[in-house]
Amino acid sequence: MTPLAVFLDFDSTFFFQILFSTAFIWPALLVIEITLVAQTAGIILGFPLALGRMSRNPLFKLPVDFYLWIFRGTPLVLQILFIYDGTAELFNNPPILYPITRNAVVAGTLALALNEAAYMTEIIRAGLQAVDPGQIDAAKALGMTRLQAMRHIVIPQALRIIVPPTFNEYINMSKNTSLLVIMGGVAELLFTAQAFYSANYRVFEALAVAAIWYLLITSFLTQIQSSIEKRFGERQDVAAAARTGFLRRLMLGGGRR
Amino acid sequence: MNAPVIKAEDVHKRFHSLEVLKGINLTVDGGEVVVIMGPSGSGKSTFLRCLNHLEKINSGRIEINGHFIGYRQAPDGRLIEESDRKVARQRAEIGMVFQRFNLFPHMTVIENVMLPPVLVKGTSRSVARQRALDLLEQVGLPEKADVYPAKLSGGQQQRVAIARALAMDPKVMLFDEPTSALDPELVGEVLDTMKALAKTGMTMVCVTHEVGFAREVADRAVLMDDGVVVEEGAPEAFFTAPQHSRTKQFLSKIL
Numbered sequence: 395m396t397p398l399a400v401f402l403d404f405d406s407t408f409f410f411q412i413l414f415s416t417a418f419i420w421p422a423l424l425v426i427e428i429t430l431v432a433q434t435a436g437i438i439l440g441f442p443l444a445l446g447r448m449s450r451n452p453l454f455k456l457p458v459d460f461y462l463w464i465f466r467g468t469p470l471v472l473q474i475l476f477i478y479d480g481t482a483e484l485f486n487n488p489p490i491l492y493p494i495t496r497n498a499v500v501a502g503t504l505a506l507a508l509n510e511a512a513y514m515t516e517i518i519r520a521g522l523q524a525v526d527p528g529q530i531d532a533a534k535a536l537g538m539t540r541l542q543a544m545r546h547i548v549i550p551q552a553l554r555i556i557v558p559p560t561f562n563e564y565i566n567m568s569k570n571t572s573l574l575v576i577m578g579g580v581a582e583l584l585f586t587a588q589a590f591y592s593a594n595y596r597v598f599e600a601l602a603v604a605a606i607w608y609l610l611i612t613s614f615l616t617q618i619q620s621s622i623e624k625r626f627g628e629r630q631d632v633a634a635a636a637r638t639g640f641l642r643r644l645m646l647g648g649g650r651r
Numbered sequence: 652m653n654a655p656v657i658k659a660e661d662v663h664k665r666f667h668s669l670e671v672l673k674g675i676n677l678t679v680d681g682g683e684v685v686v687i688m689g690p691s692g693s694g695k696s697t698f699l700r701c702l703n704h705l706e707k708i709n710s711g712r713i714e715i716n717g718h719f720i721g722y723r724q725a726p727d728g729r730l731i732e733e734s735d736r737k738v739a740r741q742r743a744e745i746g747m748v749f750q751r752f753n754l755f756p757h758m759t760v761i762e763n764v765m766l767p768p769v770l771v772k773g774t775s776r777s778v779a780r781q782r783a784l785d786l787l788e789q790v791g792l793p794e795k796a797d798v799y800p801a802k803l804s805g806g807q808q809q810r811v812a813i814a815r816a817l818a819m820d821p822k823v824m825l826f827d828e829p830t831s832a833l834d835p836e837l838v839g840e841v842l843d844t845m846k847a848l849a850k851t852g853m854t855m856v857c858v859t860h861e862v863g864f865a866r867e868v869a870d871r872a873v874l875m876d877d878g879v880v881v882e883e884g885a886p887e888a889f890f891t892a893p894q895h896s897r898t899k900q901f902l903s904k905i906l
Contacts, residue, residue: 531705532753532812536819537743537771540735546770550757 409599412590413606421586422607424499428582429568429611432503436510436567437518437560443511444518458515465512471573474505478577498579506570510563517563521556522548561619568611583607654717656681656823656854657702662711664697671697673878674711679823684855686865686886689875690901695858696750698875699825702856703745704738715745716822743771746816746824750831752808754800754815760787761796764815771819779818786814790844806837810844817848824848826857860905866890874898 412418446458465473481487482495494501525548533543574580575588587604591597657679664672671694679685687695700706702713704721712730713720720741722730733741755763764783768774774782787793790810800808809829816824826845830838842864849855849868859865865872865886872889874881874897882895890906893899 526753528749528751528753529755531700532747532749532755534705534739535703535742535745535747535749536767536815537739538767539739542739542770546766547755551755554757 413603421583425571425582428503428571432506433564433567435507436514439511440514440518443515462512477501477505498577502574517559521552524555525551558623565615658714660712663709665709682852683870684849685871686869687858687873693875694878695875699827703742744822746821748826748829750828752812764818790814805833806840809841823854
């Protein structure tokens with residue numbers, strides 16, 4: 395069919411029928427769920443990895459470098475298949491691995507999280523290293539231990555640098571969940587669209603619906619992001635510092651005043 | 652009050668192959684104010700940073716208040732580096748003021764001054780707050796308590812930094828070029844604060860090129876050059892009749 399024919403043939407009844415049907419609402423919610431879980435796990439894993447990468451001890455640094463080399467140097471789709479199918483093959487699929495090898499949602503989320511951890515490591519490391527070394531000198535000179543200096547002086551200042559790009563990662567993650575389609579067992583948006591058009595060959599309509607849902611999700615996240623960037627993108631002025639104080643209490647739970 | 656507070660013996664420090672300190676000997680008695688001068692690259696800042704173990708030394712020994720800083724002595728006489736916790740506790744009684752102030756930008760002035768005793772010494776927040784307010788009064792900035800450092804002038808920031816160091820009740824204060832990053836018209840207020848502190852009997856080691864300050868309050872002036880102490884003596888003699896040619900050369904450039 396020519397493009398014009400596709401356009402003329404567009405089945406708007408079908409399109410609107412599925413656009414806001416539960417058939418797509420549930421997948422959309424699943425995409426949001428996987429995004430939140432995988433990205434948040436990636437952030438949490440990224441912190442110790444970043445510290446390892448910055449370590450002068452090769453015992454900590456080399457394994458982290460190796461991890462980053464693998465996860466940043468191979469395609470994400472390959473990593474997903476590796477964890478879903480590869481793990482089963484590699485370990486002869488013992489029952490203890492069933493939660494991963496027989497559950498595509500868990501395997502996919504795990505793969506996304508492990509991959510994201512590698513990228514978050516670099517974002518967090520860059521943030522921590524951007525803090526003026528004089529700050530650590532001052533903290534040490536006042537008698538703080540390395541841990542206290544990290545917790546009270548370095549991390550709160552690094553967060554201001556880390557938060558904006560991290561939020562960007564949430565947006566990327568929401569789109570990367572579509573790669574789980576490769577496993578064929580995760581009812582996310584792209585899989586659902588495929589399921590529709592393989593039944594009735596209404597490819598354009600089904601993919602358009604999926605696209606609209608992705609746009610809704612990413613636009614929503616972008617809205618949140620721009621309000622956060624307004625707070626954190628500013629230079630190191632009083633207002634930003636005050637807000638970092640707020641975020642420090644929010645994220646680290648150090649609610650003492 | 653005249654037991655030595657600082658005793659540095661034959662301190663050597665290398666950065667890779669570059670030897671920065673080539674055997675420094677310096678003793679500072681309780682209540683004494685010592686000014687260290689010298690051309691840039693002479694090792695004076697590095698020496699100061701060795702005194703609170705911000706830099707490790709390669710050989711020699713440094714005692715503060717009668718105990719080694721950063722190291723403990725093994726039975727066979729060798730020095731072993733102390734744990735992070737122990738070093739932190741030792742540093743708590745050595746105040747330090749930096750050229751670039753290094754106030755914590757994410758905290759208000761009062762938080763800067765009260766947080767260290769709360770974290771490090773377990774002082775209660777109400778006691779620490781009161782003490783911080785007193786110290787801000789002492790450095791002449793009581794009205795800036797709830798302001799963030801970025802809103803202060805360089806001179807004001809440095810006075811807060813002095814108050815922050817004093818909040819730990821240090822036995823000795825180290826000043827690393829405290830006025831070098833300041834606009835000329837702001838130098839006076841910081842020097843006045845330091846002079847007032849010297850009058851309270853605080854033991855002070857100041858790396859500075861402020862000759863006026865040295866002549867007025869220092870008990871001793873020291874010239875360092877190329878990693879060694881070239882000359883030391885009472886400020887009057889040091890500035891008017893230096894013995895060593897390198898001292899004369901240096902003074903001719905700054906006087």
